[in-house]
Each structure stands twice: as C-alpha cells, then as structure tokens.
Amino acid sequence: MHSFFDWLAMGGYAQYVWSAYGLAAAVLVFNVLALKKQKKLVRSKLQHWFKG
Amino acid sequence: MWKLLYQLASPKSFYSLSGRVTPWLSVCALVSLVLAMVWGLVFAPADYQQGEAFRIIYIHVPAAFLSMALYAWMGFLAILLLVWRIKIAGMMLHSMAQLGLAMTFLALVTGSIWGKPMWGAWWVWDARLTSELVLFLLYAAILATYQAVKNKDDGDRIIAILILVGVIDLPIIHYSVYWWNTLHQGATLSVFAKPKIAASMLYPLLLSLLGFFLYSIWIILERARSEVLLRERKQAWVKELFESK
Numbered sequence: 001m002h003s004f005f006d007w008l009a010m011g012g013y014a015q016y017v018w019s020a021y022g023l024a025a026a027v028l029v030f031n032v033l034a035l036k037k038q039k040k041l042v043r044s045k046l047q048h049w050f051k052g
Numbered sequence: 053m054w055k056l057l058y059q060l061a062s063p064k065s066f067y068s069l070s071g072r073v074t075p076w077l078s079v080c081a082l083v084s085l086v087l088a089m090v091w092g093l094v095f096a097p098a099d100y101q102q103g104e105a106f107r108i109i110y111i112h113v114p115a116a117f118l119s120m121a122l123y124a125w126m127g128f129l130a131i132l133l134l135v136w137r138i139k140i141a142g143m144m145l146h147s148m149a150q151l152g153l154a155m156t157f158l159a160l161v162t163g164s165i166w167g168k169p170m171w172g173a174w175w176v177w178d179a180r181l182t183s184e185l186v187l188f189l190l191y192a193a194i195l196a197t198y199q200a201v202k203n204k205d206d207g208d209r210i211i212a213i214l215i216l217v218g219v220i221d222l223p224i225i226h227y228s229v230y231w232w233n234t235l236h237q238g239a240t241l242s243v244f245a246k247p248k249i250a251a252s253m254l255y256p257l258l259l260s261l262l263g264f265f266l267y268s269i270w271i272i273l274e275r276a277r278s279e280v281l282l283r284e285r286k287q288a289w290v291k292e293l294f295e296s297k
Contacts (some may be wrong), residue, residue, distance in 0.1 A: 007094070011104035016169050020162040024111040027158050028085075028267065031151065035274055042278040046285055050257070050294045 061138050063280045064289045070273045077270035084263030091256035099253075108166040110256060114264035116159035119187060120222055122152040122268065127219045140276075142208030143283060145215065146198050147275035155192040160184060168173055173234060179228035180236040184195035185222055190218040204283065 010017040059065040092110035099106040116247055124149050132141035163181065164174045175181065194211045201207035212260045240248045284290050 010107070011098065013103060013105035013169055016105055017107055020108045020111050020165045021093070023161060023165075024115070024158055029152050031154055031271055034150075035271055038275065039278050042095050042282050046281060046290070046294055049285060050291065 053154045061140055062285045063140050063143075066140050067277055067280050067289075070277055072154075074270055074273050074277075077266055077273070081266035081270050084266060088256050088260035089262050092260060094255050096256050097250075102170060104155055105166065105169050106253075108162055109253075109259045112159060112162040112166060112258060114261045115155045115162060116184065117157050117261060118264050118268055119152060119156040119184070120225060122148055122155060123187065123190075123215070123219070125221055126152070126215050127222075130215045133212045134209060134216075135293070139208075139283075140280065141203070142205070142212060143164055143279045144272060145208055145211055146195070146222055147272055147279065149191055149194045149198070149211070150275075153188065153195060155264075155268070156188040156191055158186065160188060164268055174192075178235045179232035180225060183225040183228050186216075187221050187225065190214075190221060194218075233286050 008014060056069075059069065067296045088110060092107055096110075098104050126145055128145055129148070132138040133145070154276040160181075163184075166178070167175050194214050197214055198211050201210055228234060229236055243286070249257070281290055281293070
C-alpha cells in the first residue's frame with residue numbers, strides 16, 4: 001500500500017504525469033465514442049434512405 | 053501484392069477486406085496500449101535526471117510520431133486522388149485529418165505538460181514546437197475547408213491540394229532539431245544509428261508506438277468504411293448489405 005502511494009506520487013511529478021496520461025486516455029476514448037456515433041448515424045441514415 | 057492494391061481501389065473490395073481486418077486491429081491495439089502503459093508507468097526505471105516525469109514520453113512521442121505519420125500518409129493518398137483519381141483515397145482524407153488533429157493536440161499538450169517541470173516553461177517558440185503548432189493549424193485548416201464545401205467529392209479534391217501544400221512542414225519538424233539551436237532535444241530514435249535511450253526504457257516506447265499505430269489504423273479504416281457506405285449508397289452492393297438486415 002505504502003509503495004502504491006509512492007508510485008501514484010510519481011516522485012513529486014504526479015500532477016504532470018497523471019494529467020498527461022489522463023488527457024491521452026480522454027482523447028483515445030473520445031475518438032472511439034465519436035466513431036461509434038458516426039457509424040450509428042450512417043447506419044440509420046442509410047436504413048432510412050433504403051426504406052423510403 | 054499489386055492485385056491487393058488494385059482491389060483496395062475498389063470501394064466494394066475495400067469495404068469487405070477492411071471488414072476482415074478491423075476486429076483484429078482493435079484487439080491488438082487495445083492489448084498493445086494497455087501493456088505499454090503498464091510497462092511504461094510501472095516497470096520502466098526512472099530517469100536519473102528527470103525522475104518519474106520522463107514517463108510522459110510514452111504518450112508524447114507516439115502522439116507526435118502519429119501526427120506526422122498520418123499527415124505523410126494523407127499526402128500520399130492526396131496524390132493517389134489527384135493523379136490517379138482513386139476515389140477511395142480521397143474518401144479517407146477527412147477521417148485521417150480528424151485523427152491527425154487529435155494526435156497533434158495530444159503531442160502539443162503533453163509536451164507542454166512535460167516542459168513545465170523540465171524546462172520551466174509551458175511553451176517556448178522553439179523550432180520544433182512552432183512547426184508542430186503549424187501542423188496543428190494545417191489540420192484545423194483542412195477540417196474547416198472540408199466543412200465549407202458542399203459536394204464531398206470536391207471537398208476531397210480541395211483538401212488534397214491543401215494537404216500537399218502543407219507537406220513541407222513535415223521535414224521542417226523532423227529536421228528542426230538539427231537545423232536550429234533548439235531547446236527540444238534531438239532525435240533519440242533513428243533508422244540508421246543505435247538508439248540513444250536505454251533498452252529498458254525503449255521497449256515500452258516501441259510497444260506504445262505500435263499500440264498508437266494500430267489504434268489509428270483501426271479508427272481510420274472504420275471511419276472510411278462508414279464513409280464508403282454513404283458515398284456508394286447508389287451501388288447495388290450497398291443496397292444488398294442493407295436489404296439483408
């Protein structure tokens with residue numbers, strides 16, 4: 001437990017390291033979500049187009 | 053190999069071929085990224101000068117690398133569109149630019165976060181930083197221009213020209229650390245020379261690079277597939293796909 005918190009502290013650089021990794025995770029996840037949204041949108045657009 | 057390339061030029065073949073590859077890509081990307089992050093955050097040794105802060109490298113370098121690699125690939129596809137009129141190449145440009153913007157943004161911001169404790173500044177008008185910022189603006193210009201054009205085929209052609217105009221920025225970014233007296237450090241990795249970084253720090257970096265690459269290819273292929281369906285909706289093969297649903 002003790003060394004886990006040491007690891008979290010990143011030798012005093014925690015705010016820098018974790019904000020960088022957090023931002024990276026956010027960007028990667030955002031792009032996946034945007035992709036899913038786009039796929040859904042295209043799918044529904046085309047289904048509508050073929051039905052109508 | 054040429055047969056495969058000719059097949060990829062056909063939207064229908066591109067759609068089915070890429071469909072076979074994307075599930076594998078997403079799994080491999082996820083595994084590589086997770087492994088690389090754990091390796092880089094936990095197992096790689098701390099730097100004697102920078103301490104734990106150097107671990108930002110495992111995000112910053114892949115993002116920067118991708119920001120340039122994506123643009124280079126866009127340049128190649130732009131030529132395929134403009135010279136050989138390969139439409140599928142044009143269809144991919146916009147999706148690539150979107151991801152390229154994200155990667156450039158990530159590279160700039162993580163670089164800034166890294167720079168504050170190490171250099172004492174969030175930003176300097178250093179040659180590499182400035183030319184990377186120019187790349188960000190190029191991506192933004194490409195996306196803005198595409199949105200402004202009503203016809204998507206025209207949009208592809210216009211951004212293809214814009215992309216080729218901006219390609220000059222890539223060698224500037226790459227060689228900036230040689231041509232100018234920069235604060236940003238020189239190249240650590242080279243095709244020709246031994247890496248200037250310890251193996252225990254290098255391997256997670258290479259794995260992270262791989263993860264980012266696989267992720268990017270996956271995102272782009274998936275986006276391209278959606279775009280192909282939309283653009284080719286008048287073709288029989290698209291109709292069949294939706295008829296069978």
